[in-house]
Amino acid sequence: MNAPQTMQKTLLDSLVYLDKDFAADRYEVWSGESAHTRITRLQGRKAGASVLPFSAEVSAQETRAYPVSTLHMLAALWPELAEQPAVNVSEYAERSASEFGWVQGTLSTFQVRSKTQRDGQDVVTAQSSHFQLRGLEHGRYIDLITTPDYFASGFNALLPLQMTLLAKFALPVCMYMRLLPARDHAENWIAVPLVIVESRPALLRDIAALF
Numbered sequence: 001m002n003a004p005q006t007m008q009k010t011l012l013d014s015l016v017y018l019d020k021d022f023a024a025d026r027y028e029v030w031s032g033e034s035a036h037t038r039i040t041r042l043q044g045r046k047a048g049a050s051v052l053p054f055s056a057e058v059s060a061q062e063t064r065a066y067p068v069s070t071l072h073m074l075a076a077l078w079p080e081l082a083e084q085p086a087v088n089v090s091e092y093a094e095r096s097a098s099e100f101g102w103v104q105g106t107l108s109t110f111q112v113r114s115k116t117q118r119d120g121q122d123v124v125t126a127q128s129s130h131f132q133l134r135g136l137e138h139g140r141y142i143d144l145i146t147t148p149d150y151f152a153s154g155f156n157a158l159l160p161l162q163m164t165l166l167a168k169f170a171l172p173v174c175m176y177m178r179l180l181p182a183r184d185h186a187e188n189w190i191a192v193p194l195v196i197v198e199s200r201p202a203l204l205r206d207i208a209a210l211f
Contacts, residue, residue: 008075010202017196020070027073035064086209099179106135107171111162129159141188172199
């Protein structure tokens with residue numbers, strides 16, 4: 001097995017989440033190779049859908065095709081990606097521009113419930129589940145805006161299991177993210193994960209910013 005194949009296997013064994021659009025865009029910039037692209041014009045709306053003000057009800061869908069997989073792209077991009085800086089979450093300020101970078105912590109799940117009192121009893125009026133990065137300095141958390149299709153097989157199924165089977169989930173990870181100038185009601189920052197890998201020595205040693 002040659003070096004590129006070894007890297008692909010290491011990433012495959014460690015990969016938790018990969019934003020495929022990010023990988024494709026970054027690969028196009030890195031390689032200089034443009035994908036075969038098709039733009040499809042969509043018009044109209046579904047029955048019963050509301051019309052937004054100033055909406056033309058017309059959109060365009062871009063479909064891109066590469067001769068390589070996103071795993072191949074990530075392996076090719078890894079040396080450059082691993083050299084990116086870390087994000088100092090404790091120094092990030094509101095009204096800042098969004099910030100790209102690495103952070104290390106524990107991936108977990110979190111559930112929020114809104115309750116109200118009816119006839120002397122608590123009634124759940126709304127609830128949501130999301131992934132969260134914990135174990136940062138000063139006990140900070142980061143709420144993650146994720147896309148189900150970007151998770152490695154099985155991980156996204158953990159969210160609905162919070163209601164029944166799941167008692168605890170804590171996975172040490174390294175995450176390359178886009179930190180947003182947005183907070184939840186508990187003052188935790190909100191971020192879009194781009195790459196999440198398990199914190200394994202074979203990958204950790206490449207990410208100098210985390211040491």
